[in-house]
Amino acid sequence: MVGNDIVDINEAKSASNWQRPRFLEKLFTTKEQFTIRNAETPFLMVWQLWSMKEAAYKLYTQQHPSRFYNPKGFECSTEGAISMVRFKTFTCYVATQITPYYIISEARLDVQPITSKVIKFKNTTAKAQSKTIRNTVLKAAANVFGVSKTHLKISTSRHGVPSIHVKSKVQPLSLTHHGNYGAYAFC
Amino acid sequence: MENNELISKLKAIIKPYIQDEDAFKNLSEDTDFVKDLKINSANLVDIILDIEDEFDIRLENEDMEKMLDVKSAMAIVNTKLAG
CATH class of the missing domain: 3.90.470.20 (4'-phosphopantetheinyl transferase domain)
Known part of the structure; x- marks a missing residue:
């Protein structure tokens, strides 16, 4: 975690x-x-x-x-x-x-x-930043877990806690953004 | 305080911190500060301080704990004003 x-x-x-x-x-x-x-x-x-x-x-x-x-x-x-x-x-x-x-x-x-990877956003809206960070996580996770992006899914619980689904396994994920910067970490 | 009056006062307080205009336009009692309005958690404390100033009340840690949506903010303000 x-x-x-x-x-x-x-x-x-x-x-x-x-x-x-x-x-x-x-x-x-x-x-x-x-x-x-x-x-x-x-x-x-x-x-x-x-x-x-x-x-x-x-x-x-x-x-x-x-x-x-x-x-x-x-x-x-x-x-x-x-x-x-x-x-x-x-x-x-x-x-x-x-x-x-x-x-x-x-x-x-x-x-x-x-271990967090930092991203500098080019876009400023919250929605666009959220999309950018999620895409970056999927790309990185595909590499780390050796699966294609289609086998990965990011979900957020009703408490707002994100996780990444790698095939049938659920891995803890943490996302953060503030101003022009964002970062992600997963296990 | 009437609910409508309270909501419009809260709307004015929240406005400077929102990052989702559409969610703000459709603001209701069920609107969540973080999930819907995308307010940064670093600014939640500003909303709390602005509410304290506007209504001349003081919020304790237990009150702050629930300050995540419009409904909770309304309930907390009403309780403080009644007390």
């Missing part, structure tokens, strides 16, 4: 304002707010922690099919080189990569390097 989340840095700058009143208090625990305020670049820390929480949520909902909005319930912590996110009794490991253009996080049940 895998959960991922991408943040387009330009989009985060223009479409969100982390400094608006009560924004941090709504999304982050007291500890996380402390980490943000003491970070060298608070803006980047806000969106790094956000992407970690979202990636963890996507992994959690693969394991526990459900749908809810509780970013504050997912608490990020870092011990040495390892980052974790906890939600109630659930714990996962999250790897994050920060570039000048995007931040990507990938959550797994054990420590693993990032």
